[in-house]
Amino acid sequence: MTIHEPIHEPIHEPIHEPIHRPLHRRILLAKMGLDCHDTGIVTVASVLRDAGYEVVYLGLHNFADRVVKTAIEEDADAIGISFLSGQHMTQMRRLIEQMQSEGLRIPVFCGGVIPDDDAEALKAMGVADVMLPGLLSSDVAARVEGLLARGAA
Amino acid sequence: MSDAAKQQPAGRARDYEEQLFETGAGIGIRALYQPEDTGDFDVGRDLGEPGDYPFTRGPYPGMYRERIWTRRFQVGFGSPQETNERIKYLHGQGANGFVITIDLPTSYGFDSDDQIADGEVGVTGVPISTLEDMETLYDGFGPDAVSYALSIRPPVSAVTLAMLASVAERKGVPFDKVIGTQQNDPFYQMSGGPLQTVTQFFPLDGTLRLCVDNIEFISKNMPRLNWMVTNGYNLRETGINAIQDGAFTLGHAFDIFRRARERGLDVDLFPRRASFFLSCSIDFFEEIAKFRAMRRIYARTMREEFGATNPECWRLRFSVQSAGNTLTRQQPQVNIIRASVEAMAAVFGGAQSIHLCSYDEAHGLPTEESSRMALRTQQVIAYESGITKTIDPLGGSYYVETLTNDMEAAIRARLADIGERGGMVACIREGWLEREINAERIKNQKDIDSGRRNLVGVNRFRIPPEEEVPIATHKIRADVWGARRGEYLRQYRAGRDPQAWADAMAHIGRAWKAGENMVPALMNAVKNKVTMGECHEAMRQAQSWSFR
Incomplete structure (x- = not known):
């Protein structure tokens, strides 16, 4: 059996030195369910590494128990999940339920192809931010920084 | 942030008219093309006649004068019953070709009631768990009357092919009358990218064996059924450029052909029904040149390297989908324009079948209204624009012929590189392809961040969010669909002979x-x-x- 281990090494070497490394914080990124569109999340992993974060990317086909267990073991400061094929409501509900049952209180954000009304429903469910297509790298980094700051406040 | 500030491009995106004179893949573009720029271009050798070797001008002699490309409808959602009803409705409206999209659990070989299918049943396509499901899809039609292209890959395509053959038997349709397409790409079908998609739920060697089993069964029994070995579309959607697209797509097809030949299959027979599913992206002339160059490389490789003597085995035929990764969520109606440009490039490139992305695809699954708009776009091009009325209208253009030559040389160079690495399958197994893809994805984002690449509505010409038009999306009822399918399968299993x-x-x-x-x-x-x-x-x- 092939198990996709967390990838710690950078997917590529950052081209630019990050302007500031304020946090040295660790972000857990994962795809959930059977969706396998990973362009967005691989790009976000690179953007966040360039912005000075430590990123643990869990790969595809994760379910809530594994994401939460890894977040606890890796002492992650936030969790980010990406969707393209319409699983966002089911999987985020499962993830938040699992976080509650494990007592894990860190910000969770998601992104991808998500209709506007679902994005609102996700926020109402407790998702800290929903990042929709068409963001520049600087926007992504700023929004992650923002949700971590709110989480710490 | 004030509205005025929001309208400014963020980051380092430029707001002045600076142009880069190169194609998306980085081929330099001159101010003007003259006869001498085409180099040793030889009309007889490099262009030929439409429908003749090396097929630069198109795979068929009459092209769109004889038959407009197929405008396929993409269907598949909820359940086999709902999908069949939709097909019957569209068939009544005159459609006879359908791309059947399959839901994710089925795409990985899981039944609708498997725990892993939670929240995914019927969402991205139709679930097919039983022979009865396949019979339901064909309710009212024989597999000799309507053409279904099943978006499915091995190992699952071996089971769907077995289901199709069984439906034909039960309906009394001889195998040699069965039409349609079984997509049979072992690697790129699951959105092209990570090796994990093709190794997590089934062993890779088993997948490759079933791929060749299907080719063997189809070429020996179902001479009218197409099989599609290369889903270059999903590969391109990962973000690679047009040169990589051409090379990785052809390299993969040739590698699978070598395996089929090793099985003892006849190179003058089995490639006849091979076809390609390709992306048409936004860089207009580069895409046209890509299609023309791919046809030429395929013809030359099949004749000279594989030694095929049957001209049908030299002819690359392809269906096109417009590039989903060129769509924006911002100002989504602009995506109709992008799809139009891409559709025209596909027509100038000589496509056999076209499906355009709906303008709302960055918001959610397309609606009836947005799907209809995508079809109407094609109909305007086919029936109003007049661009179909002569064959290969760009043939002989100094620029298009030069760019076709440049693309051919660049794709060949990458193919040689892949050959030195042991072929495309080895490149995929070893992780090389995934590294190439990831590097290109990250470059794309940096190019949009810096404004090196223009994306209207994202890094240029933005509007404030409150001016955006609300978009209605297709409603997903995954819980309802999943529960219904669970009950169906419970009864199906209860009703069978255990022995x-x-x-x-x-x-x-x-x-x-x-x-x-x-x-x-x-x-x-x-x-x-x-x-x-x-x-x-x-x-x-x-x-x-x-x-x-």
Whole structure:
């Protein structure tokens, strides 16, 4: 059996030195369910590494128990999940339920192809931010920084 | 942030008219092309006649004067019953070609009631767990009357092919009358990218074996059924450029052909029904040149390297989908314009079938309204624009011929590189492809951040969010669909003969271990009510392999 281990090494070497490394914080990124569109999340992993974060990317086909267990073991400061094929409501509900049952209180954000009304429903469910297509790298980094700051406040 | 500030491009995106004179893949573009720029271009050798070697001007002699490309409808959602009703409606409106999209659990070989399918049943396509599901899809039609292109890959395509053959038998349709397409790409079908998609739930060697089993079964029994070996579309959607697209797509097809030849299949027979599914992106002339160059490389490779003497085996035929990754969520109606540009490039490139993305695809699954708009876009091009009325209208253009030559040389150089690495399958196994893809994805984002690449509505010409028009999206009822399918499968399993089922499961194991072509064993299985998921479990067990 092939198990996709967390990838710690950078997917590529950052081209630019990050302007500031304020946090040295660790972000857990994962795809959930059977969706396998990973362009967005691989790009976000690179953007966040360039912005000075430590990123643990869990790969595809994760379910809530594994994401939460890894977040606890890796002492992650936030969790980010990406969707393209319409699983966002089911999987985020499962993830938040699992976080509650494990007592894990860190910000969770998601992104991808998500209709506007679902994005609102996700926020109402407790998702800290929903990042929709068409963001520049600087926007992504700023929004992650923002949700971590709110989480710490 | 004030509205005025929001309208400014963020980051380092430029707001002045600076142009880069190169194609998306980085081929330099001159101010003007003159006869001497085409180099040693030879009209007889490099262009030829439409429908003749090397097929630069198109795969068929009459092209769109004889037959406009197929405008396929993409259908598949909820359940086989709902999908069949939709097909009947569209058939009544004059459509006879359909791309059937399959939901994710089925795409990985899981039944709708598998725990892993939670929240995914019927969402991105139709679920197919039983032979009865396939019969439902064909309710009202024989597989000789309507053409279904099933978006499916091995190992699952071996089971869907067995189901299709069983439907034909039950409807009394001889195998040699069966039409349609079975997509059969072992690697790129699951959105092209990570190796994990093709290794997590089934062993890779088993997947490759079933791919060749399908090619063998189809080429020996169903001469009118297309099989699509290369889903270059999903590969391109990962973000690679047009040169990589051409090279990785062709390299993969040639590698699979070599495996089919090693199986003893005749190179003058089996490639006749091979076809390609390709992306048409936004860089207009580069895409046209890509299609023309790919046809030429394919023809030359099939004749000179594979030694095929049957001209049908030299002819690259392809269907096109416009590039989903060029769509924006911002100002989504602009995506209609992008799809129009891409559709015209596909027509100038000589496509046999076109499907355009709907303008709302960055918001959610397309609606009836947005799908209709995508079809109407094609109809305007086909019936109003007049660009179909002569064959290869750009043939002989100094620029297009030069760019076709440049693309051919660049794709050939990458193919040689892939050959030195042991072929495309080895490049995929070793992780090389994934590294190439990831590097290109990150470059794309940096190019949009810096404004090196323009994206209207994202890094240029933005509007404040409150001016955006609200978009209605297709509503997903995954919980309802999943529950209904769960109940259906419970009854299906309760209604079968346990001994016949057990015998059919054992037969799969024996056939696998004996190295037989698996399609007949899978036909026997589905006729004895073995489900999609159970077929896969039996094949995994035969390989002493488990993922759970």
